[in-house]
Amino acid sequence: xxxxxxxxxxxxxxxxxxxxxxxxxxxxxxxxxxxxxxxxxxxxxxxxxxxxxxxxxxxxxxxxxxxxxxxxxxxxxxxxxxxxxxxxxxxxxxxxxxxxxxxxxxxxxxxxxxxxxxxxxxxxxxxxxxxxxxxxxxxxxxxxxxxxxxxxxxxxxxxxxxxxxxxxxxxxxxxxxxxxxxxxxxxxxxxxxxxxxxxxxxxxxxxxxxxxxxxxxxxxxxxxxx
Amino acid sequence: xxxxxxxxxxxxxxxxxxxxxxxxxxxxxxxxxxxxxxxxxxxxxxxxxxxxxxxxxxxxxxxxxxxxxxxxxxxxxxxxxxxxxxxxxxxxxxxxxxxxxxxxxxxxxxxxxxxxxxxxxxxxxxxxxxxxxxxxxxxxxxxxxxxxxxxxxxxxxxxxxxxxxxxxxxxxxxxxxxxxxxxxxxxxxxxxxxxxxxxxxxxxxxxxxxxxxxxxxxxxxxxxxxxxxxxxxxxxxxxxxxxxxxxxxxxxxxxxxxxxxxxxxxxxxxxxxxxxxxxxxxxxxxxxxxxxxxxxxxxxxxxxxxxxxxxxxxxxxxxxxxxxxxxxxxxxxxxxxxxxxxxxxxxxxxxxxxxxxxxxxxxxxxxxxxxxxxxxxxxxxxxxxxxxxxxxxxxxxxxxxxxxxxxxxxxxxxxxxxxxxxxxxxxxxxxxxxxxxxxxxxxxxxxxxxxxxxxxxxxxxxxxxxxxxxxxxxxxxxxxxxxxxxxxxxxxxxxxxxxxxxxxxxxxxxxxxxxxxxxxxxxxxxxxxxxxxxxxxxxxxxxxxxxxxxxxxxxxxxxxxxxxxxxxxxxxx
Numbered sequence: 001x002x003x004x005x006x007x008x009x010x011x012x013x014x015x016x017x018x019x020x021x022x023x024x025x026x027x028x029x030x031x032x033x034x035x036x037x038x039x040x041x042x043x044x045x046x047x048x049x050x051x052x053x054x055x056x057x058x059x060x061x062x063x064x065x066x067x068x069x070x071x072x073x074x075x076x077x078x079x080x081x082x083x084x085x086x087x088x089x090x091x092x093x094x095x096x097x098x099x100x101x102x103x104x105x106x107x108x109x110x111x112x113x114x115x116x117x118x119x120x121x122x123x124x125x126x127x128x129x130x131x132x133x134x135x136x137x138x139x140x141x142x143x144x145x146x147x148x149x150x151x152x153x154x155x156x157x158x159x160x161x162x163x164x165x166x167x168x169x170x171x172x173x174x175x176x177x178x179x180x181x182x183x184x185x186x187x188x189x190x191x192x193x194x195x196x197x198x199x200x201x202x203x204x205x206x207x208x209x210x211x212x213x214x215x216x217x218x219x220x221x222x223x224x225x226x
Numbered sequence: 227x228x229x230x231x232x233x234x235x236x237x238x239x240x241x242x243x244x245x246x247x248x249x250x251x252x253x254x255x256x257x258x259x260x261x262x263x264x265x266x267x268x269x270x271x272x273x274x275x276x277x278x279x280x281x282x283x284x285x286x287x288x289x290x291x292x293x294x295x296x297x298x299x300x301x302x303x304x305x306x307x308x309x310x311x312x313x314x315x316x317x318x319x320x321x322x323x324x325x326x327x328x329x330x331x332x333x334x335x336x337x338x339x340x341x342x343x344x345x346x347x348x349x350x351x352x353x354x355x356x357x358x359x360x361x362x363x364x365x366x367x368x369x370x371x372x373x374x375x376x377x378x379x380x381x382x383x384x385x386x387x388x389x390x391x392x393x394x395x396x397x398x399x400x401x402x403x404x405x406x407x408x409x410x411x412x413x414x415x416x417x418x419x420x421x422x423x424x425x426x427x428x429x430x431x432x433x434x435x436x437x438x439x440x441x442x443x444x445x446x447x448x449x450x451x452x453x454x455x456x457x458x459x460x461x462x463x464x465x466x467x468x469x470x471x472x473x474x475x476x477x478x479x480x481x482x483x484x485x486x487x488x489x490x491x492x493x494x495x496x497x498x499x500x501x502x503x504x505x506x507x508x509x510x511x512x513x514x515x516x517x518x519x520x521x522x523x524x525x526x527x528x529x530x531x532x533x534x535x536x537x538x539x540x541x542x543x544x545x546x547x548x549x550x551x552x553x554x555x556x557x558x559x560x561x562x563x564x565x566x567x568x569x570x571x572x573x574x575x576x577x578x579x580x581x582x583x584x585x586x587x588x589x590x591x592x593x594x595x596x597x598x599x600x601x602x603x604x605x606x607x608x609x610x611x612x613x614x615x616x617x618x619x620x621x622x623x624x625x626x627x628x629x630x631x632x633x634x635x636x637x638x639x640x641x642x643x644x645x646x647x648x649x650x651x652x653x654x655x656x657x658x659x660x661x662x663x664x665x666x667x668x669x670x671x672x673x674x675x676x677x678x679x680x681x682x683x684x685x686x687x688x689x690x691x692x693x694x695x696x697x698x699x700x701x702x703x704x705x706x707x708x709x710x711x712x713x714x715x716x717x718x719x720x721x722x723x724x725x726x727x728x729x730x731x732x733x734x735x736x737x738x739x740x741x742x743x744x745x746x747x748x749x750x751x752x753x754x755x756x757x758x759x760x761x762x763x764x765x766x767x768x769x770x771x772x773x774x775x776x777x778x779x780x781x782x783x784x785x786x787x788x789x790x791x792x793x794x795x796x797x798x799x
Contacts, residue, residue, distance in 0.1 A: 080763070082722065107760060109743065109746060114757075114760065115758075117550075119527065119551060120577060121579040173588035205664040206581075206583065206586040208587075209585075214656055214660060215287065215289075215290065218287055223585060
């Protein structure tokens, strides 16, 4: 269902300003156990490695315990579903009521390979929208949008492809993902057709604790909430 | 309002009975004026000497049920109750330009510091803040005769250096802790060029936070190793937690703030609050940044100046890269070049989106770190054209190319990060469960829950690095490698734990590459010794095992480390 690698690699490349592809095939193939012999390279600040032949396969042992070999079931490298956004059908459009969908949200890569931020510190979220159970519209197109929680700003992510997928990126802290059926394929600044699915970012679950949970007795009005 | 504070009761076992400072530290009573309420709702007594004060809460109300709560430990501050004038005034650090074979002395001692015009008793190396900047050429070995003249045991860890194991500074692993009044000789070898730092490996949450840190600048033999710049600035980023009455107490036997780590509310650059430099228009300044904060990850911005990142912990990047900000986690280092081509004042800031969990909101927050005043006068040598290009670092690429064979291998070790809590006050547990169901960010940029965080100590919180295949946790892991091994360590930061948080993971005495996050290949590699593992992500470390001995791997949030989040591995020759 997911196509993380291709999508994120593309975004990572886009984010990496000035990036050029480097053919990095080693001249000499190293081995895990054959220790590197170091010698000064042409640039004396650099250590160039040359490698001997592999005597045996690598084994990593726990001292006093069983030999620890490479796990047979590696930990999945796919992003956690924790930040995934469930897309819920509105039931307003025939043929869409039984659909289901997810907008997978992951932190975008940064040049430092931690999280990527906007200049003002917001996370950059990669979005991968995948919808199942839809039928192609008889007319127009399904289009994915994101909007802030006040619906004061709207960004068109793009038309769903033939597999009902779309992708994009946002730097908003809290946001809604909206899928609409648009009467035409012409790009618009805001949707005109009916909403068929919508979902909210995990961060959107945060709301004031005044009057809720451990702060049940705390008056909301004191903090400007109604 | 007058708050009278006396020295705390020293219940900590680290005080040697014969230590000469012991008695002087117990001199009681000092009057401090409190300039306003920062702790509304808490029933702490402001007139009881040497008692806990909860951290400032801003406009966040007290969590119901915690009005009487204090951490289950004795409060501790060095020199509490003593007239700060009894201690020597710390001075800005000196630069020690050293050559191979040189010998220096390094002393940890109590010092007087002035922050925002107020005196505090803190620590210093050689009476300085930060500690002396050690400059040495790559390949050099120096001798450091260290003396401990603070009131608790300590060591010196030479962070990021691939030095001989006996000098790594880990108590009970590579050496006994240096007791008060005792000494230890370190042989410090500089195998790699770049910016490194030194700090204690005993109660970092106190000792490091109160000033025991310094940089090491290892010069490459090739003067063209970096691109051209007009000047170099060594910048240490830190924060410290205070209220109007002074420094917030630490736990005497265990750290407070064990959940999120201790976030400070005063930003320090090179130990001061007034960092500034004057440059001429057109100057290219190379900043060597080090984050020594206990827990805070900074997002450093330089106004509208053009910034490119050059290097990080143990090497240059494969290629230079333009950036809009520098995200730097505790213990990480970055080298960035900044062009100041417009006259005026450029602010260096920590620019974040903080979270207020009570209000359920993100809010933009900016901490001023420093000022760069750019004059109208143009710099003599125009480097803007050369600055405008992005250099490929062939030396780094050649080095890393020898490891690409291993990028696709299955992980040798799989770790997950989680935590275990016990005996926390019920309102905190309920609140944690409530908030967990809402949202946990990939990174924590501010202390979103000051009261809960303060009340959680290392007695109640255990942070865990767990091997997913053996189930071994923290110190129960005993990995064994040999020099020449290339080991893939996959780390998953579980977002479903009771209180997930980002972890800057540090590996001693070796170097590693972050090859992938969530299965996505890193397009611009750099040799690291510390790297962020954000919440919900899976990060692959490719460890280059080059250095024999017994080494540590741990989270570099000081309170997480003290709360158990570390393990040990052995490397054979």
